[in-house]
Amino acid sequence: xxxxxxxxxxxxxxxxxxxxxxxxxxxxxxxxxxxxxxxxxxxxxxxxxxxxxxxxxxxxxxxxxxxxxxxxxxxxxxxxxxxxxxxxxxxxxxxxxxxxxxxxxxxxxxxxxxxxxxxxxxxxxxxxxxxxxxxxxxxxxxxxxxxxxxxxxxxxxxxxxxxxxxxxxxxxxxxxxxxxxxxxxxxxxxxxxxxxxxxxxxxxxxxxxxxxxxxxxxxxxxxxxxxxxxxxxxxxxxxxxxxxxxxxxxxxxxxxx
Numbered sequence: 001x002x003x004x005x006x007x008x009x010x011x012x013x014x015x016x017x018x019x020x021x022x023x024x025x026x027x028x029x030x031x032x033x034x035x036x037x038x039x040x041x042x043x044x045x046x047x048x049x050x051x052x053x054x055x056x057x058x059x060x061x062x063x064x065x066x067x068x069x070x071x072x073x074x075x076x077x078x079x080x081x082x083x084x085x086x087x088x089x090x091x092x093x094x095x096x097x098x099x100x101x102x103x104x105x106x107x108x109x110x111x112x113x114x115x116x117x118x119x120x121x122x123x124x125x126x127x128x129x130x131x132x133x134x135x136x137x138x139x140x141x142x143x144x145x146x147x148x149x150x151x152x153x154x155x156x157x158x159x160x161x162x163x164x165x166x167x168x169x170x171x172x173x174x175x176x177x178x179x180x181x182x183x184x185x186x187x188x189x190x191x192x193x194x195x196x197x198x199x200x201x202x203x204x205x206x207x208x209x210x211x212x213x214x215x216x217x218x219x220x221x222x223x224x225x226x227x228x229x230x231x232x233x234x235x236x237x238x239x240x241x242x243x244x245x246x247x248x249x250x251x252x253x254x255x256x257x
Contacts, residue, residue, distance in 0.1 A: 007206055008071035010172045010195055012049055023116060024055040026236045026249075027147065031112060033238075034145050034231075034251055040111035043139060045101040045132070045148075046119025050076030053094050057081070062092045064106065066099050073098055102131040109141040115148040118247070121210035124186065126217050133225035137254050146227070146252040149235060153212040155246040156180045156187040171196040186211055215241075218250060227252040 031040075039060050047053045047065030049072050057063045067073050073096050086093045097104070101115070102123070113136040123129050136146045157180055165176040174193035181188070187210045194203050213221075215232070222230055233239065235247035 007191065007193070007204070008049065008069065008075050009197075010174075010193070011072070011075070012051065013169070013172075014167075014174065018117070020051050020055060022236075024052060024059075027052075027056075027114065027116065028059065030147055030233075030249065030251060031145075034147075034253075035143070036112050036145065041108065042112045042114060043106060043110050045104075045113060045115035045136070046117070046122070047076065047096070048072045048117070048119075050079065050094065050096070052116055054079075054081070057091055057094055060091070064095045064097060064110075066097045066101060066104055068098070068100050070098055102128055102135060104135050104139070106139045109144070110139050111141055111144050113139055113144070113146045118149060118151045118210065120148045121151050121187075121212065122208075124209060124211045126213070126221055129213060129217065130221040130224050133221050133227065133252065137226050137252075140254040142254060142256060144254045146254070147249065149247055149249050150213060150218075151210065151247055152241075152245050153185065153214075154244055156210070156212055157182065159246060160187065160189075222252050226254075228255045229253040 039062065041062045042056060043064040043066060044053050044056070045066050047067050048069070050065055053063045053065040053076070065076060067076075076096055080094055080096070081091065083093060085091070101119070120129070120132065123132055133146065140146065160178045161180060163178050167174060172193055172195035174191060177190045179188050189208050191206045191208065192203070194201050219230075230250060230252045232241050233249045234241050234245045235249055241248045
């Protein structure tokens with residue numbers, strides 16, 4: 001069952017509770033704290049419909065967005081700023097690329113690679129994590145950084161657990177069922193929704209699977225990928241992760257040894 005296909009049509013509206021502007025402000029603090037300068041080149045992995053990419057573009061960064069879902073990228077392209085708007089406002093147009101974050105290449109080296117909104121949790125094995133980190137490191141300039149967030153096992157077990165969410169709006173409705181398997185450490189959520197397209201109502205179902213990573217798994221994959229150091233933060237702070245952290249941010253350094 002494919003992910004983010006017809007879901008892309010209602011994704012932005014369903015996720016209208018996410019404070020993207022606040023998340024971007026925290027990302028800016030991390031970028032500046034770790035030496036990324038204004039007007040830097042940044043690639044976002046798992047860029048989805050482009051909301052974070054566009055915020056970063058507005059702040060003057062040169063942005064490339066990568067996503068594995070054609071449907072999400074079509075939405076992103078539809079709302080991308082026009083060439084004239086970018087020229088008038090001295091912005092560089094966003095380049096969107098359809099690719100797997102585990103295996104991508106770029107023509108130009110980047111000052112930073114970022115991945116937010118738990119896109120990295122869709123990697124289900126340590127090998128997937130390593131391959132993504134290795135692709136990111138190869139895309140970076142010397143002294144470049146890789147920043148990504150992750151939902152924690154605490155979040156999957158204690159916050160989502162087996163909860164079910166549902167909502168009905170004017171032109172769509174959905175039922176969102178969660179389940180976390182502690183033995184496999186895989187979280188599944190089944191999304192069933194109906195949406196109106198013209199005069200017709202369509203039904204669609206998607207199965208999403210996510211996985212939390214331990215500190216040891218992250219460190220092992222990062223070192224194997226060639227990163228020379230890193231830092232971990234409790235989300236939206238500069239504090240160390242806690243036992244009850246729901247989301248963490250990782251910063252990896254591509255510094256000369």
